[in-house]
Amino acid sequence: MVIVIQCTDGVGLVAAISKVLANEECNIVSMREHVDQEENKFFARIVAENVTDPVGIEERLTKVLPANAIVKVNPLPEKNIVVLVTREYHCLSDILTRNHFKTLGAKVKCVIGNHPDLMNITKRFDIPFHLVSHENKSRETFENDLMQLISPYKPDYLVLAKFMRILSPGFISAFNMKIINIHHSFLPAFTGANPYRKAYIRGVKIIGATAHFVTSDLDEGPIITQQIIPVNHSFTLQDMVKAGRENETAALAKAMQLVFEDRVFVYNNKTVVFD
Numbered sequence: 001m002v003i004v005i006q007c008t009d010g011v012g013l014v015a016a017i018s019k020v021l022a023n024e025e026c027n028i029v030s031m032r033e034h035v036d037q038e039e040n041k042f043f044a045r046i047v048a049e050n051v052t053d054p055v056g057i058e059e060r061l062t063k064v065l066p067a068n069a070i071v072k073v074n075p076l077p078e079k080n081i082v083v084l085v086t087r088e089y090h091c092l093s094d095i096l097t098r099n100h101f102k103t104l105g106a107k108v109k110c111v112i113g114n115h116p117d118l119m120n121i122t123k124r125f126d127i128p129f130h131l132v133s134h135e136n137k138s139r140e141t142f143e144n145d146l147m148q149l150i151s152p153y154k155p156d157y158l159v160l161a162k163f164m165r166i167l168s169p170g171f172i173s174a175f176n177m178k179i180i181n182i183h184h185s186f187l188p189a190f191t192g193a194n195p196y197r198k199a200y201i202r203g204v205k206i207i208g209a210t211a212h213f214v215t216s217d218l219d220e221g222p223i224i225t226q227q228i229i230p231v232n233h234s235f236t237l238q239d240m241v242k243a244g245r246e247n248e249t250a251a252l253a254k255a256m257q258l259v260f261e262d263r264v265f266v267y268n269n270k271t272v273v274f275d
Contacts, residue, residue, distance in 0.1 A: 001051040002077075004262050005061065007069035009035050009042040016064040017044065024057055026050050032274040036267075043265045045274045072262070079106040079156040079260050084146075084163035087117045090245045091161035091182060091252050096125045098253070105260035109153040112146065114165060134165060143171045157259065160214065161252065169216035177266050179214035180224070180259060182252040184244050196244055200237045207231050207240055209248040211255030213266065222271045224255040224264055 005017070014033060021028060026048045033044040051057060054073040061071045085092050092111065098104035110128040113119065122129040130149050134142045142165075150158070160181040172179060184195050199207055208228040215221040229247050231240055258264050258273055265272040 001048050001054065001074045002262050003046040003048060004072045004075065004265070005042070005044040005065065005069065006265055006267070007042050008066040009040045010066055013042055013065065017046070017061060020057065020060045020064060021048055024051070024053065026057070034272050039268065041267060043272045045263060075262055076156060080109050080153065081106045081157045081159050082109055082150050082153055082155040083111045083159045083161050085111060085113045085118050085161050086164040087115050088162040089118055089121060090249050092118055093121060094249045094253055095159065095161060096122065096127065099127070100125055105257055106157070109155060112149055139168055143168060147171070147174070159256065166218065167214065172214055172216055177213050180255060181212055181214045181221070182248050183210045183212065183219050184248050196240045197237060200240055205231060207244055207247070209244065209251040211251045215269070222266050222269050224258060224271060224273065225251055227251040227254070
């Protein structure tokens with residue numbers, strides 16, 4: 001069972017946590033902790049055995065920790081997700097394959113696309129596909145249509161698997177720090193559209209992919225993970241795009257694993273990640 005804690009730092013926190021678990025005869029298998037000294041914040045992820053009273057342990061831990069501590073005991077071992085797509089298949093294909101073989105750490109409840117291109121591959125995996133076109137609609141109407149489809153599934157997270165639409169602050173706030181995006185650039189470099197073209201023109205020697213939580217500031221949300229690959233003068237723009245797709249798929253897969261296993265803590269537009 002996993003226990004995650006985020007609170008103000010203080011003397012004796014590890015001892016207090018250990019004592020509560022020992023009193024409940026819970027065995028600590030692993031414990032990772034981090035202190036941000038500038039922010040005076042404490043973070044911990046604990047894996048424990050013999051946890052028979054999760055609610056009681058959560059209450060007892062809260063009592064011995066500083067005020068406003070965030071404590072979660074065994075937060076949903078398998079998450080439910082909704083995947084949003086446009087036309088590019090590579091990230092979705094990886095998600096559907098992992099979901100099929102139960103290695104995703106989450107269950108894909110449905111896929112929503114604003115184009116029909118990925119309907120066929122989604123249905124091959126027996127996953128519901130919903131088409132919500134953005135054409136001839138205001139952004140408000142489009143997002144209302146999305147929300148009506150998403151809400152009944154009650155997802156823990158939305159995954160933007162190359163969903164090439166900018167979401168409004170209102171929509172994002174309804175899923176605060178629950179939207180995972182993959183951006184085809186090593187942020188903060190080359191935000192927005194056409195980052196590979198920008199990188200090609202700039203003559204970069206590495207290209208990257210960044211998985212991050214979505215905020216109302218475009219491509220500036222808390223970063224979960226980043227991956228890079230080397231390139232050189234011989235790479236055409238098409239070469240960069242092809243190589244980048246593999247990078248994007250890997251970075252998004254890693255980010256989902258970290259988030260679904262409750263290894264990511266968010267604060268002040270940054271993350272603490274217990275990999």
